[in-house]
Amino acid sequence: MPELPEVETIRRHLAPHVEGRTLRALEVLDDRWSRPLAGGELAAAVEGRVVERLGRRGKYLIWELAGEVYLLQHLRMTGTLLLDPQGAPPYTRVWLRLDEHDLAYTDPRRFGTGELALGGEALDAFFAARLGLEPFDEAFTTAHLHALARASRAPVKAFLLDQKRIAGVGNIYADEALFRARIHPLRPANRLSRTQVDALREAVVASLNAGITAKGASIDDFRDPYGVQGTFQDQFLVHLREGEPCPRCGGTVRKLRAAGRGTYVCERCQPRPRLRVAQR
DNA sequence: GTGATAACCTGGGTGC
DNA sequence: TGCACCCAGGTTATCA
Numbered sequence: 001m002p003e004l005p006e007v008e009t010i011r012r013h014l015a016p017h018v019e020g021r022t023l024r025a026l027e028v029l030d031d032r033w034s035r036p037l038a039g040g041e042l043a044a045a046v047e048g049r050v051v052e053r054l055g056r057r058g059k060y061l062i063w064e065l066a067g068e069v070y071l072l073q074h075l076r077m078t079g080t081l082l083l084d085p086q087g088a089p090p091y092t093r094v095w096l097r098l099d100e101h102d103l104a105y106t107d108p109r110r111f112g113t114g115e116l117a118l119g120g121e122a123l124d125a126f127f128a129a130r131l132g133l134e135p136f137d138e139a140f141t142t143a144h145l146h147a148l149a150r151a152s153r154a155p156v157k158a159f160l161l162d163q164k165r166i167a168g169v170g171n172i173y174a175d176e177a178l179f180r181a182r183i184h185p186l187r188p189a190n191r192l193s194r195t196q197v198d199a200l201r202e203a204v205v206a207s208l209n210a211g212i213t214a215k216g217a218s219i220d221d222f223r224d225p226y227g228v229q230g231t232f233q234d235q236f237l238v239h240l241r242e243g244e245p246c247p248r249c250g251g252t253v254r255k256l257r258a259a260g261r262g263t264y265v266c267e268r269c270q271p272r273p274r275l276r277v278a279q280r
Numbered sequence: 281g282t283g284a285t286a287a288c289c290t291g292g293g294t295g296c
Numbered sequence: 297t298g299c300a301c302c303c304a305g306g307t308t309a310t311c312a
Binding site: 032077078091108109110111152153154155158259260 | 285291
């Protein structure tokens with residue numbers, strides 16, 4: 001499922017093929033993708049415009065079009081963009097027709113979305129309402145993360161998954177970062193020490209960087225625009241490794257549920273928080 | 281105001 | 297073999 005590294009992989013692959021080219025046509029085969037706009041309405045706003053830049057913010061792919069028109073694409077769980085596929089791939093929901101290239105957007109579960117922002121202010125407002133800092137932003141410091149953590153009683157796993165706090169971290173990279181930082185996913189965020197927050201910040205950045213270097217993780221659906229799988233799944237430290245030995249201490253990786261998500265943890269390296277007993 | 285949970289959605293796996 | 301059920305998870309809406 002596309003998280004920040006997978007979306008960044010797609011962006012890096014596609015940018016040289018789409019930047020500077022004209023988006024001739026947008027064919028929306030499933031209006032669910034563009035709602036509340038009808039597919040035709042969204043297409044009318046973007047067709048005929050030059051793609052000035054293909055950007056990314058969190059898990060969003062940003063098609064920056066001439067005239068300050070922005071097409072904001074989220075792949076959610078199973079979305080994939082395929083460059084110049086042969087024929088129509090299964091589950092194709094949208095075609096992006098550029099001069100010289102066709103892109104098929106496929107999405108078996110139909111969770112992915114395409115939204116429109118008209119003008120820089122609308123774009124800024126869109127992301128301000130949805131996303132916190134980028135983990136690769138200079139402002140993503142230990143002090144910043146510590147301030148956020150102190151204000152949240154939520155389990156740190158839920159804290160990491162909240163896009164309004166940190167943009168781009170999903171279930172895979174949250175598990176990997178917490179393992180690297182030796183922090184139990186159920187520990188309340190406001191009970192992390194500054195040292196732990198510092199370790200967590202470093203671990204988030206390191207995990208995401210490792211994912212980008214490996215061109216993303218392909219558990220089931222993710223493919224790059226050429227249809228090639230990423231390799232980060234081969235480097236998972238704990239994610240999906242239930243019952244296997246911990247790569248650090250040899251203990252057993254266990255699966256539990258945190259923030260409503262399957263969560264993998266070595267409880268020897270990541271000690272479970274002790275229950276606090278209310279006293280009178 | 282904050283955190284927890286359900287709903288959206290569909291393919292794949294499991295059990296009967 | 298075929299059917300029913302459950303699980304996976306990013307985001308949003310709703311509830312406590």
